[in-house]
Amino acid sequence: MQEIRAVVAMAKDAPVTVETIRVPDPGPGEAVVTVQACGVCHTDLHYRRGGITDAFPFLLGHEAAGVVESVGEGVGSVGPGDFVVLNWRAVCGQCRACERGEPWYCFSTHNAARKMTLADGTELTPALGIGAFAEKTLVHAGQCTKVDPAASPAAAGLLGCGMMAGLGAAINTGQVGRGKSVAVIGCGGVGSAAVAGSRLAGASRIIAVDIDDRKLRWAEGLGATATVNSRQQDAVEAVRELTDGHGADVVIDAVGRPETYEQAFYARDLAGTVVLVGVPTPDMKLPDIPLIDVFGRGGSLKSSWYGDCLPSRDFPMLIDLYQQGRLDLDAFVSEKIGLDDVEEAFERMHDGDVLRSVVTL
CATH class of the missing domain: 3.40.50.720 (NAD(P)-binding Rossmann-like Domain)
Structure with missing residues (x-):
């Protein structure tokens, strides 16, 4: 168990706050990721407004890249030290979509089973099963896609949602x-x-x-x-x-x-x-x-x-194109901000002043 800082939406339409939260050690099939960058997406604003579910409090942030810190039992796809982009469609490999060879339509995607909490033990709902406006986050290992570690985390993380869409x-x-x-x-x-x-x-x-x-x-x-x-x-x-x-x-x-x-x-x-x-x-x-x-x-x-993507196929390919100079992901990074600046970033995004604000840690 670790205590870290993270951006939380405590109640509908209330300004977000930076809270101390608890991240448990990874269980079977799970990974703890040290977050390096996370984009500010409209979906996070929808969560804050209660437009997706009412399962407050929400741990916001999902367009993220970082480094795997630790993994739980049975994880072989990633390991400590791997640079990864997080995704919110960790395919199951067993549902009817996966069995017919269309895993990008997976109907039973995975998230971490263990719960991150506030310091008082209140369970958090991570945005899109990720929750990455945080120094670290707990996800299912299938939500971690290894990419070239030479890529900029601020640019690479944007593939986790909006850019890929x-x-x-x-x-x-x-x-x-x-x-x-x-x-x-x-x-x-x-x-x-x-x-x-x-x-x-x-x-x-x-x-x-x-x-x-x-x-x-x-x-x-x-x-x-x-x-x-x-x-x-x-x-x-x-x-x-x-x-x-x-x-x-x-x-x-x-x-x-x-x-x-x-x-x-x-x-x-x-x-x-x-x-x-x-x-x-x-x-x-x-x-x-x-x-x-x-x-x-x-x-x-x-x-x-989600752009009908298969993260394991598409993320590494797109990062390679970025590294070759054929896909300018850097052009989407309008500004880099800290955890304390997310609420103001929501306002700039709502007003159309930025393509993406990116929280860097």
């Missing part, structure tokens, strides 16, 4: 390839990663759509060939004009609202693909899209879960 939405779910046209609606962290992923995959046209010129400039720097401010132009008409009147082959909705999904639906070419990677709230419902349009336009309407 966007990159994977383009590459894995949307199957963007050489010569295809892509439109990305919403160019925050996830959308900008989808732009970068489309460029990496060889897309010929990459159209970034947002209402904020700052975000459109970020998208241009990451590979967008054209930008559309949808406050000033009709997004569907603009995308069609930029694709010879046809619409894009793949349209990625990185916002997750009914109005942006409708834009994505009509901004694609016939037989094109829509990918929903932005996360809607439970109260949102699809607009009144005529069913004949769903039939008549053909193609695919897909949802992307």
